[in-house]
Amino acid sequence: MKISPLELLLLEMSSGFYLGAFLLYLSELILSRPTRVPWAPVTAGVGGVLFQSLAIFIRFGFQGHVALLSLREVISFFSWTLVLAFLYLEHQKKVRILGLFIFAIAFLSTLLVIGISFHAPLFATKAPIGFLLSLHTILIDLGLASAALSFIVALLYLLLDFFLRRKIFNRFFSRMPSLETLDQLNTNFNGLGFVFLTTGLIFAMIWSWKKFGSTIPHASQGRLAFMGALFVWVAYAATVLLRWSRRFRGKQAAYLSISGFLIFAATMFALVFFSKGSHFIL
Numbered sequence: 001m002k003i004s005p006l007e008l009l010l011l012e013m014s015s016g017f018y019l020g021a022f023l024l025y026l027s028e029l030i031l032s033r034p035t036r037v038p039w040a041p042v043t044a045g046v047g048g049v050l051f052q053s054l055a056i057f058i059r060f061g062f063q064g065h066v067a068l069l070s071l072r073e074v075i076s077f078f079s080w081t082l083v084l085a086f087l088y089l090e091h092q093k094k095v096r097i098l099g100l101f102i103f104a105i106a107f108l109s110t111l112l113v114i115g116i117s118f119h120a121p122l123f124a125t126k127a128p129i130g131f132l133l134s135l136h137t138i139l140i141d142l143g144l145a146s147a148a149l150s151f152i153v154a155l156l157y158l159l160l161d162f163f164l165r166r167k168i169f170n171r172f173f174s175r176m177p178s179l180e181t182l183d184q185l186n187t188n189f190n191g192l193g194f195v196f197l198t199t200g201l202i203f204a205m206i207w208s209w210k211k212f213g214s215t216i217p218h219a220s221q222g223r224l225a226f227m228g229a230l231f232v233w234v235a236y237a238a239t240v241l242l243r244w245s246r247r248f249r250g251k252q253a254a255y256l257s258i259s260g261f262l263i264f265a266a267t268m269f270a271l272v273f274f275s276k277g278s279h280f281i282l
Contacts, residue, residue, distance in 0.1 A: 007055045097175045102152070159172075235263045239257070
C-alpha cells in the first residue's frame with residue numbers, strides 16, 4: 001500500500017508552511033522584535049495544519065478506517081496534534097516562544113513521514129477495524145503529544161529558571177513566559193496526557209474483551225504492545241500522582257515531566273521497533 005501522489009503533495013506543502021512558520025519565529029528571536037506582520041507565523045502554521053489535515057483525511061479515506069496503525073500515521077498525527085495545540089495556546093496564552101520548537105518538530109516530523117517507506121498495517125483487509133480500536137490508537141497518540149508538550153514546557157521552565165538564577169537577560173529570556181505560566185501549562189499537559197492514555201487503554205481492553213473474552217490480546221505481539229502500554233501508564237501515573245500528592249511544583253515538577261515523557265517515548269519506539277513499524281494488537 002503506497003502513499004498517494006496527492007497525499008504526498010499535501011504533506012510536502014504542509015512541511016513548507018511549517019518551515020516558513022519556524023523561520024518567522026526564529027527571525028523574531030534573532031531580531032528581538034516581532035516581524036512586520038505579527039500574525040504571519042501563525043498564518044503559516046494554520047496553512048500547514050490545513051494541508052496536513054487534508055493529507056490525514058485522504059489517508060483515512062484511502063484505508064477505509066480511522067486509526068493509526070503504522071509509524072507513518074502515528075508521526076503524522078503526532079505532529080498535527082502538536083501544531084493544533086500550539087495554535088490554541090497562542091490564541092489563549094500568547095506563548096509565542098513555543099512556536100519555535102513546535103514548528104521545528106512539525107517540519108522534521110513531516111519530512112520523516114515523507115521519507116519513510118510505507119509499511120502496510122496489520123489489518124490488510126478492507127474490513128473495518130472497529131470504533132473502539134480506532135479510538136484507542138488516536139487517544140494513545142494524543143497522550144504522547146500531550147507528554148511531548150509537557151516535556152517542551154518543562155525544558156523552558158528549567159531554562160528560564162537558569163537564566164533568572166544567573167541573571168542572564170538576553171533576547172531569548174525576553175520572549176519567555178513567566179515561571180508561573182510554564183508551571184501551570186506543565187500541570188495541564190500532564191493531566192491531559194494521563195487522561196488520554198488511561199481512556200486509550202480502557203478502550204483497548206474493552207475491544208479485546210469483546211473479541212477474545214479477555215482484557216489482554218491473545219497474540220504475542222498484541223500482548224507485548226498491551227504490556228508496554230500498561231508499563232507506560234503505571235510510570236506516567238506515578239509521575240502525575242507524585243506531582244499532585246506531594247504538591248510538586250517548579251523544578252521538581254519539570255524533572256518529573258521530562259522523565260515521564262522519556263519513558264513514554266522510549267517505550268513507544270521500542271514497541272514500534274519490535275513490531276516492525278506497525279501497530280500489533282491482534
